[in-house]
Amino acid sequence: MKKKGTPKTPFERKSGRTAGFLIFLVLTVFAASPLSAQRNPINVNLIIDSSVSLAAIKDDVTSWTCQRLDQILVQGDNVTIWSAGTQARVIYSGTISGTAEKEAAYRSIREISPSGNNPDFSGALREAAGRNGSPYDYTLLISASTAALSSVLTGPNANLLRFSRVEEFTSWRAIVVGLNMDTRVQRAAAAFFR
Numbered sequence: 001m002k003k004k005g006t007p008k009t010p011f012e013r014k015s016g017r018t019a020g021f022l023i024f025l026v027l028t029v030f031a032a033s034p035l036s037a038q039r040n041p042i043n044v045n046l047i048i049d050s051s052v053s054l055a056a057i058k059d060d061v062t063s064w065t066c067q068r069l070d071q072i073l074v075q076g077d078n079v080t081i082w083s084a085g086t087q088a089r090v091i092y093s094g095t096i097s098g099t100a101e102k103e104a105a106y107r108s109i110r111e112i113s114p115s116g117n118n119p120d121f122s123g124a125l126r127e128a129a130g131r132n133g134s135p136y137d138y139t140l141l142i143s144a145s146t147a148a149l150s151s152v153l154t155g156p157n158a159n160l161l162r163f164s165r166v167e168e169f170t171s172w173r174a175i176v177v178g179l180n181m182d183t184r185v186q187r188a189a190a191a192f193f194r
Helices: 010-032 052-074 099-110 123-130 146-153 181-191
Strands: 044-050 078-084 088-095 136-145 164-168 171-179
Touching: 010 171, 044 052, 052 099, 052 123, 052 136, 052 171, 078 123, 088 099, 088 123, 088 171, 123 146, 136 146
Parallel strands: 044 078, 044 136
Antiparallel strands: 078 088, 136 171, 164 171
16 A cells, blocks of 8 residues: 555656546547437427417517427427417428428417417417327417416316416516326326325
């Protein structure tokens, strides 16, 4: 055993540097590896307020939404986009298998034409909640005004927004909605206590 403060031999210095380099190399390769970023495909639901309130902020909403989707989407994700106008309607539905599908989804967002005063969030949320195909859903609702949300929050479908997180912007908000969370929590609790 060497005494503390005794200088290292050239072999000890070299092996210490080699071990450090190997650890650095392994961590770098793992961090850059696609294996560390992979996940199972999910359902992505995007509901966009297409009432006249969207007109003034459409460019901001479109830019932010496309960037967010670009961060989230991976190959195999099922994407459904609703235009929540007077009546909610699906403007894009497909499975992401490459850049062509992503671009088609982004194009459908850019082509939304604002009209009407009351967006049909309830219809889109009910339809999104009824879709099954993946054990995991990511639902993002874009609201262009507080008045647009009040009809959902005070109506019979308020429970659809019970589990949600709101991100506030200057003139609009993005709401991540946990659809069907109560059923999933009940199932998980039942499985845990069995």
